[in-house]
Amino acid sequence: MNLLISHARVIDPASGRDEITNVCVQDGKILALANDGHVPKSFAPSETVNARGLWLFPGVIDLAAWLREPGLDHKATLASETRAAAASGVTTLCYQPEPATSINNSAPVNLIRDINTALGKVHIAVVGNLTLKLEGKKLSNMGGLRRAGCVGVTNGWQPVADLKVMRRALEYATTHDLTVFVYPLEHELAGGGCVHEGEVSTRLGLPAIPAAAETVAVAQTLALMEMTGTRVHFCRLSAAGSVRLIRQAKQDGFKVTADVAAHQLHLTEMDVVDFNPLCHVQPPLRSQADREALLQGLKDGTIDAICSDHQPHELDAKLAPFQQTEAGISSLETLLPLTLRLVESGDLSLQQALGKLTYQPASVIHSSAGRLTAGAPADLVLFNPDSLWDFSLEKMRSMGKNTPFAGWSFKGHVVRTLLAGKTVFQREAER
Amino acid sequence: MHPHLQPGPLPARMQLAPGNRLKHFLTIEGLPHLLLHEILERAEQFVTLPAKQQKKAPLLRGKTVMNLFFENSTRTRVTFEIAAQRLGADVINLDIRTSSAAKGESLLDTVRNLEAMNADMFVVRHEHAGTAQFIARYAAPHISVLNAGDGRHAHPTQAMLDMFTIRQKKGAFEPLKVAIVGDVLHSRVARSQIHALNTLLTGEVRIIAPRTLIPADIEKMGVRVFHRMEEGLRDVDVVIMLRLQRERMEGALLPSESEFFKLYGLTEKRLELTKPDSIVMHPGPINRGVEIDSAVADGPRSVILEQVTNGIAVRMAVMSMIMGSTVGGTA
Numbered sequence: 001m002n003l004l005i006s007h008a009r010v011i012d013p014a015s016g017r018d019e020i021t022n023v024c025v026q027d028g029k030i031l032a033l034a035n036d037g038h039v040p041k042s043f044a045p046s047e048t049v050n051a052r053g054l055w056l057f058p059g060v061i062d063l064a065a066w067l068r069e070p071g072l073d074h075k076a077t078l079a080s081e082t083r084a085a086a087a088s089g090v091t092t093l094c095y096q097p098e099p100a101t102s103i104n105n106s107a108p109v110n111l112i113r114d115i116n117t118a119l120g121k122v123h124i125a126v127v128g129n130l131t132l133k134l135e136g137k138k139l140s141n142m143g144g145l146r147r148a149g150c151v152g153v154t155n156g157w158q159p160v161a162d163l164k165v166m167r168r169a170l171e172y173a174t175t176h177d178l179t180v181f182v183y184p185l186e187h188e189l190a191g192g193g194c195v196h197e198g199e200v201s202t203r204l205g206l207p208a209i210p211a212a213a214e215t216v217a218v219a220q221t222l223a224l225m226e227m228t229g230t231r232v233h234f235c236r237l238s239a240a241g242s243v244r245l246i247r248q249a250k251q252d253g254f255k256v257t258a259d260v261a262a263h264q265l266h267l268t269e270m271d272v273v274d275f276n277p278l279c280h281v282q283p284p285l286r287s288q289a290d291r292e293a294l295l296q297g298l299k300d301g302t303i304d305a306i307c308s309d310h311q312p313h314e315l316d317a318k319l320a321p322f323q324q325t326e327a328g329i330s331s332l333e334t335l336l337p338l339t340l341r342l343v344e345s346g347d348l349s350l351q352q353a354l355g356k357l358t359y360q361p362a363s364v365i366h367s368s369a370g371r372l373t374a375g376a377p378a379d380l381v382l383f384n385p386d387s388l389w390d391f392s393l394e395k396m397r398s399m400g401k402n403t404p405f406a407g408w409s410f411k412g413h414v415v416r417t418l419l420a421g422k423t424v425f426q427r428e429a430e431r
Numbered sequence: 432m433h434p435h436l437q438p439g440p441l442p443a444r445m446q447l448a449p450g451n452r453l454k455h456f457l458t459i460e461g462l463p464h465l466l467l468h469e470i471l472e473r474a475e476q477f478v479t480l481p482a483k484q485q486k487k488a489p490l491l492r493g494k495t496v497m498n499l500f501f502e503n504s505t506r507t508r509v510t511f512e513i514a515a516q517r518l519g520a521d522v523i524n525l526d527i528r529t530s531s532a533a534k535g536e537s538l539l540d541t542v543r544n545l546e547a548m549n550a551d552m553f554v555v556r557h558e559h560a561g562t563a564q565f566i567a568r569y570a571a572p573h574i575s576v577l578n579a580g581d582g583r584h585a586h587p588t589q590a591m592l593d594m595f596t597i598r599q600k601k602g603a604f605e606p607l608k609v610a611i612v613g614d615v616l617h618s619r620v621a622r623s624q625i626h627a628l629n630t631l632l633t634g635e636v637r638i639i640a641p642r643t644l645i646p647a648d649i650e651k652m653g654v655r656v657f658h659r660m661e662e663g664l665r666d667v668d669v670v671i672m673l674r675l676q677r678e679r680m681e682g683a684l685l686p687s688e689s690e691f692f693k694l695y696g697l698t699e700k701r702l703e704l705t706k707p708d709s710i711v712m713h714p715g716p717i718n719r720g721v722e723i724d725s726a727v728a729d730g731p732r733s734v735i736l737e738q739v740t741n742g743i744a745v746r747m748a749v750m751s752m753i754m755g756s757t758v759g760g761t762a
Contacts, residue, residue, distance in 0.1 A: 197647045198647050198648050199647070199648040199651045201646070201647065202622075202646040202647055202648055202649055202651075202652065203460065203622070203652065204560055204561065204584055205560040205581075205582050205583030205584035205585070205619055205622060206560050206561070206582070206583075206584070208646075208647065210647075275560070275561035275564055275565070316537070319537075319539060320537070320538060320539075320565070321538070321557070321559045321560070321561045321562040321565045321581075322559070322560065322561045322565075323559045323560065323561070323582070324538075324559060
């Protein structure tokens with residue numbers, strides 16, 4: 001099927017392009033970007049979309065979604081979450097392993113791929129286990145994981161207590177050219193805490209995680225990297241100190257990238273003052289100063305990507321006193337809106353913001369998506385920048401309704417999402 | 432949509448019904464100055480009632496008070512029990528630790544079941560911060576919740592009985608310097624005391640402890656921090672000693688009980704640094720020779736046992752205010 005999208009404002013953060021032009025899609029790929037009169041003569045569109053007044057940008061690449069299936073299907077399924085992703089302009093999801101959905105070898109990778117291919121809503125890139133069952137003791141079958149197409153390996157939030165094991169795991173991952181996704185946390189220092197250590201934890205009397213529990217782990221990982229030469233992606237930065245360390249590491253030529261969850265850029269520890277379990281996240285919401293440091297890190301390039309860190313939960317997971325609730329926000333559907341809000345507030349330029357969602361995360365997982373050039377996959381989002389809407393739980397598509405953003409107002413929404421040239425979402429009764 | 436998906440009200444907001452009437456008693460933080468005075472006035476009425484009459488003030492007749500203690504504390508539970516009984520309520524004690532919670536029943540299901548047994552008030556103690564507020568938020572509208580201690584968060588009736596005792600001995604709060612000594616990090620009592628003292632416009636609130644026992648950014652709660660007794664005790668009117676739990680030695684917070692006593696124990700000699708008419712308080716149970724010397728605990732400045740007596744009057748005051756009744760008739 002050939003598709004011509006005409007007169008959209010085409011925004012491609014990878015090249016800096018921002019102009020009104022036409023996009024030709026052929027065989028699931030971008031054939032050409034061409035002004036009127038320059039569309040290739042041989043190109044015969046079977047559908048033409050008049051996108052005047054709309055933005056067109058690459059589909060969002062989300063570096064972290066906890067998709068739960070197989071193993072935790074009561075929280076969410078691949079069907080429910082990929083549908084939510086497509087409706088939110090997300091075209092690639094990075095599957096994160098957790099103890100109940102652990103990825104020790106190629107079998108679960110193939111299973112996830114088969115289920116997802118049948119669903120056909122998004123690409124799923126799988127991040128496999130770093131250690132067997134994420135127990136931090138033995139290595140996972142990284143060679144097999146690599147061959148099965150994993151884009152990296154991680155131990156998630158599970159500790160690798162023995163640094164000798166961590167060293168060997170980094171070396172073995174490097175042998176197979178795998179990026180290691182490190183969730184930086186020194187577990188003993190975190191001491192079972194559930195909120196940021198500071199004014200609010202003191203008032204509420206909740207067990208707290210100091211910012212140093214993260215920065216210590218970042219420093220430790222950097223020291224090991226220097227020895228092993230591993231490519232490391234730091235996941236979910238929350239503390240100013242981590243941003244500082246990674247900024248320095250990049251200047252020193254380390255092969256390091258980093259991401260932040262969108263909610264960390266909007267919420268702080270103050271949002272927990274009513275013991276709101278919907279604001280119970282890992283890493284915890286930190287201070288205003290930390291939030292500002294994260295924004296600065298995005299601006300100066302220290303932090304490469306903004307991700308959703310999507311964690312859908314069943315109702316009961318959040319229906320208990322704060323400390324007993326499970327951490328995480330169902331955040332797939334707010335990733336793009338919260339990121340674009342940073343443009344409205346003047347924290348990021350539009351190109352910067354979209355770059356953190358597209359070509360930059362793409363390069364972390366070595367994907368050719370996330371950019372609008374001839375030959376790139378036609379994973380595209382058509383976006384109406386002017387509509388105003390309120391985020392409501394009733395309209396959420398994810399199975400998890402655990403979000404503190406209900407009632408927030410956003411500007412602009414996804415009109416149509418294309419995956420390899422195929423429409424996977426189209427908003428009804430629009431325009 | 433399930434109500435838990437809507438943002439919850441702030442605890443301070445939640446405990447007040449229209450007209451600033453006390454609906455729940457969860458934390459001192461955010462309560463108006465006048466309301467704290469009202470509690471103290473009301474407690475005063477119960478204390479001055481002749482003993483006989485006191486036992487016949489049936490303001491809670493026909494009401495059912497359930498003591499939900501998820502954490503053991505015989506002492507505190509008994510004072511709540513006596514207070515409720517003196518007000519004429521039916522009191523039921525539930526040691527949840529050994530019953531439903533052990534069978535895996537969720538907290539909310541336990542609460543729902545007790546509601547169905549026509550409870551009017553839950554007195555809740557739990558090891559996790561925010562539990563009383565959680566129950567208040569999800570309990571039926573006619574139920575009131577009284578926090579008898581949640582994690583390290585709050586113990587508001589203890590703080591109010593301490594305020595009552597201070598007022599009894601010292602009168603106005605404005606000119607006073609008060610020092611709270613010891614394990615502030617793990618103390619819900621200290622947090623509630625700090626809020627109460629500041630709401631009542633106490634001249635200066637100090638805490639004295641080693642850094643390991645002081646939570647982050649405590650200054651923002653309106654206290655001055657001292658690490659040496661010799662500096663912190665100087666010229667104070669009230670010394671409040673906190674209980675030091677034995678397990679603090681395990682978590683590398685302190686080297687030994689004897690070193691703690693040497694540096695932070697309250698002795699007669701250290702007491703000389705305070706005002707000549709200073710008083711000594713302790714929420715109990717005391718550890719003699721760990722945070723306080725027997726000579727001080729049993730000495731003329733100690734008001735520790737009066738605190739216990741006042742505890743009943745203050746709890747009667749709070750319970751009767753919550754149930755919307757006044758001394759001499761139901762409002």
